[in-house]
Amino acid sequence: MANKNIWIGNGKVVFPDRVFENGSLLISDGAISAINEPCPAYAEKISVDGKYIMPGFIDLHVHGGGGSDFMDAEPEAMQNVCRAHCMHGTTALFATTMTCEDDVLKSVIDAYKKAIELPICGAQLMGLHLEGPFFSSRGRGAQPVGEERIPTKEVLYDFIRLADGNIKRWDEAPELENTDLFAKVMQENNILPSIAHTSAIADIANRAFDLGIKHITHFYSATTTGQKIDGIVYSGVNEAVFLRDDVTIEVIADGRHIPKEHMLLAYKIKGADNMALITDAMRAAGTDCKTSMLGAKVGGVPVVIKNGVAQLPDLSSYAGSIGTMDKALRVAHLEYGIPLTETVKMLSKTPARIMNLDKKGELKVGNDADVVIMDDKFEVAEVYVCGRELYKR
Ligand SMILES: [Zn+2]
Structure with a gap:
């Protein structure tokens, strides 16, 4: 594949601020080498016949898909997850683990280190x-x-x-003791600390922001709003987040976890620059299963797939999504009416910025050639990861 030059043209190229009609990309050595220039004689010419040419989607938070889960602690299962999400436009992802026994987490980390030594066969693994x-x-x-x-x-x-060095994100509930230590260790090791699964009030969230914990894991899911404690009502994490411009959020865009007005309110206040769309997908994503397991195959949490989402069998709580990033685009853009450029930004440029991925997230000369071709119904037609075609419908 080295030195291969591919020209992808006759498509609508999606940039962060505009859609360029009848544009093109030139890919050389896995990177974007020219934009909107004629096909040079030495390049393989691919016409996409008016389809969209978009930057690859970057999923900050995904547990599984295609019948596998990162908690399976097997390199091949991890590759399977990456293949499954690549078919839906994800070109890079962060492998998300669940709360578990330390020994289990250690086996997942060991398997991850083996998985990144294998050839890229789908979405690229960017960290744990x-x-x-x-x-x-x-x-x-x-x-x-x-x-x-x-x-x-x-x-x-x-x-x-x-x-x-492979842990890139780590979540914590900031009302716990030692949150200052947690924030400090994260910063010393270039790990993005994030607030998650919390019962904190606004004061505690603000203290965490000041300590440098400035990202919120699946905002609106297991975060707090106003609550009464000992006869007094307090604001929650959600209100604190809305008032702080330096705090970023991610939302599960499966059309279930975040109902329409929630998503639009978060988008209106935080804007596409500070809000990433994620799948938080579990192993049933990209399959037709009606029952599944959240977390590891053995010892995980049994779930049912009902109303397009994984739920605990008594329906008391959602238990991960079966969403994919192309679905997230259709939910945000087609169903909720968020403009296409803004939606694509929340799927690519903003997650890249949150994670400091300086060669990804945007169709720009010098960036990795992570490219998704979509038709007018926003279904995935082709996916390139670092210049290699890894999915074709
Ligand atoms: Zn999750």
């Missing part, structure tokens, strides 16, 4: 996202939080050392 175990038992959602755990230096460094 540890969703837990430092959560509030009141804000657990479907996370199997048993005893509440607080972050200690020993536990944090135990995993950081084992993961060898």
Whole structure:
């Protein structure tokens, strides 16, 4: 594949601020080398016949898909997840773990380190996202939080050392003890700390922001709004987030976790620059299964797929989505009416910025050639990851 030059043209090229009719990309050595220039004689010419040419989607938060889950702790299962989401336009993703026993998490980290040595066969693995175990038992959602755990230096460094620089995101409920230590260790190790599964009031959220915890995991899902404690009403994390321009959020855009007005309100206040769309998908994403398992195949949480979302069998809580990034685009743009350029930004440029991925997120000369071709119904036709065609309908 080295030195291969591919010209993809006759399409509508989606940039962060406009859609360029009848544009093109030239891909050389896996990167974008020219935009909107005629096809050079040495390049393979691909006409997309008026379809959209978009930057590849970057999923900040995904557990599984195609029948596999990162918690399966097998490199091949991880590849399967990446293949499944690539078919839906995801070209890069952060592998999300669930709250579990330390030994299980360690086996997932070991498997991840093996998976990134394998050839890229779908969405590119960009790092691990540890969703837990430092959560509030009141804000657990479907996370199997048993005893509440607080972050200690020993536990944090135990995993950081084992993961060898591969942990890129880590979640915590900021009302727990040692949140200042957690924030400090995250910053020292270039890990994005994030508020998640919390029961905090606004004051605690603001303190966390000031400590540098400035991202919110699945905003509106297991985050708080006004609540009465001992006879006094307090604002929640949600209100604090809306008032802070330096805080970014991600929302589950499966059309279920975030109903329409919630999504539009978050978009209106935070804007596309500060809000990423995620799948938070579990293993049933991209399959027709009616029952499944959240987390590991053995020892996970049994769930049912009902009304287009994974739920606990008693329907008391959603338990991960079966969403994909192309679905997220259709929900935000076609169903909720958010402009296409803004929607695509929330699927690519904004997640890239949140994670400091400087070669991804935008169709621009010098960036990795992560490209999604979509038809007029916004169904995926072709996907390129680092210049290689890894999916064709
Ligand atoms: Zn999750």
